Amino acid sequence: MDDATRRNLALFPIGIVQRLTDLTARQIRYYEQHGLIHPLRTEGNQRLFSFNDVERLLEIKSLIDKGLNIAGIKAVIGKPHDLSDEDSEALLEKAKEVRSELSEGELHEFLLQELASRAGQPGGPASTIQGELSRFFHDRKK
Secondary structure (H helix, E strand, O other): OOHHHHHHOOOEEHHHHHHHHOOOHHHHHHHHHOOOOOOEEOOOOOEEEOHHHHHHHHHHHHHHHOOOOHHHHHHHHOOOOOOOHHHHHHHHHHHHHHHHHOOHHHHHHHHHHHHHHHOOOOOOOOHHHHHHHHHHHHHHOO
């Protein structure tokens, strides 16, 4: 599985994303309503987020903390690229397969490995995003 596919796999339910980002479910839904994120949906309409979605939410949170409003955030980061229905279905199927094999702890470990592999790389997450995710994993081990 290539890096782009792995980072776009929708594996994380909103509860995990809330803990990772310190955002409420309402805030996350608000950013979705404004087209800043596009989580995939299961057959039961549950939102599933990818690592890219989590990074984007942390970026949004950072911009909000700096005083930008939604219009400013849209101007800075723009909209994510929409996937075709075919690509969405394929990613959702792959995510179901992976999720059925992983426990919540293993999902957290997957995120930790992804964070470690991207640290310090050009195009990797911004240091504030790394700090936010690192804090989550540090707190989780307690």
